[in-house]
Amino acid sequence: MILFKVKREPGRPLLSVASLRLKKDMEELASKRYLAGYTNVNISIPYMDGIYICVPVSFHVKSDCDCPYSNANFKTIIKVSPGYPFKPPEMFVLNKVYHPNVDLDTGAVHMQVLQEYEWKPVLTLNSIIFAFETLLNEPNLNLVPCNPYNIDMAQVYATAYDKFYERVRWTMNGGVFLEKYEFEYNYGENKNKRRIRNENCGNAKRHRYYEDSEGMGAEIELKYN
Numbered sequence: 001m002i003l004f005k006v007k008r009e010p011g012r013p014l015l016s017v018a019s020l021r022l023k024k025d026m027e028e029l030a031s032k033r034y035l036a037g038y039t040n041v042n043i044s045i046p047y048m049d050g051i052y053i054c055v056p057v058s059f060h061v062k063s064d065c066d067c068p069y070s071n072a073n074f075k076t077i078i079k080v081s082p083g084y085p086f087k088p089p090e091m092f093v094l095n096k097v098y099h100p101n102v103d104l105d106t107g108a109v110h111m112q113v114l115q116e117y118e119w120k121p122v123l124t125l126n127s128i129i130f131a132f133e134t135l136l137n138e139p140n141l142n143l144v145p146c147n148p149y150n151i152d153m154a155q156v157y158a159t160a161y162d163k164f165y166e167r168v169r170w171t172m173n174g175g176v177f178l179e180k181y182e183f184e185y186n187y188g189e190n191k192n193k194r195r196i197r198n199e200n201c202g203n204a205k206r207h208r209y210y211e212d213s214e215g216m217g218a219e220i221e222l223k224y225n
Contacts, residue, residue: 016082017082017084017085018053018080018081018082018083018084018085019053021084021085022046022053022055022080022084022125024124025124025125025126026043026046026125028124028125028126029043029125029126029129032126033126033129033130034126034127034129034130035130036130036133036134036137038061038062038065038067038133038134038136038137039059039060039061039062039065039133039136040059040060040062041057041058041059041060041129041133042057042058042060043055043056043057043129044056044057044058046080049079051081051082052079052080052081053079053080054077054078054079054080055077055078055080055125056075056076056077057076057077057078057129058073058074058075058076059073059074059076059132059133059136060072060073061073061074061136065137067136067137068164068165068168068169069097069099069136069137069168069172071172071187071188072097072172072186072187073095073186073188074093074095074097074132074136075093075094075095076091076092076093076094076109076132077091077092077094078090078091078125078128079091079092085121085122085123085124086121087116087119088113088114088115088116088119088123089114089125089128090108090109090114091108091109091111091114091128091132092106092107092108092109093107093109094107095184095186096171096181096182096183096184097171097183097186098153098167098168098171098177098183099135099136099139099153099168100139100140100141100144100150100153100154100157101135101139101140101143101144101145101150102145102150103145103147103150104145104147104149104150104178104181105147106145108145109132109135110140110143110144110145111131111132111135111140111143112131112140112143113127113128113131114128114131115143139154139157141154141157141158149178149181153167171183171186172185172186172187173185173187174186
């Protein structure tokens, strides 16, 4: 017995469960975002990479934030698999940063919300972005990558915070550190941002949103002063 049937336009494939859920996540981000208050966030148009939907998210830590990363940029990618929302996404930092929870070799982010045993389908991109924003101010020393340099970072953070603070600021100035890792100059807000474009839809005002044959996409900028 057929309980329901989804109608679609000829020649247009049905969106996957992951794409449909991601669409809702992006709409939630455009209308309301959980605020930790440490960063300005810019979310760019998602794109496909094989079976993954990749969501570029950049974080600019506010200059008045009382943490080692004040005024720094974290350029990240959230990789959503076809198993989403039943499986957690992966998150990577693309620029080299000195942080205990960001693997220096791979850029993989190690935080609690992305762990299989912690993940729940009710969690969203909003939850992940909020958790990462919080992580920038409060590293989780229980989830440090196996990379020996990350382990050393965690030890220094726990036992000699002033030294950890200095190391972060040194790396933000750019250069080669720990004998092999090249860091870029990392001060100041990213100027290549695009603003939200609102469109009228009947009596409702909606953020720019579109779907295509590859999946879904959205472009929003979330900035809080």
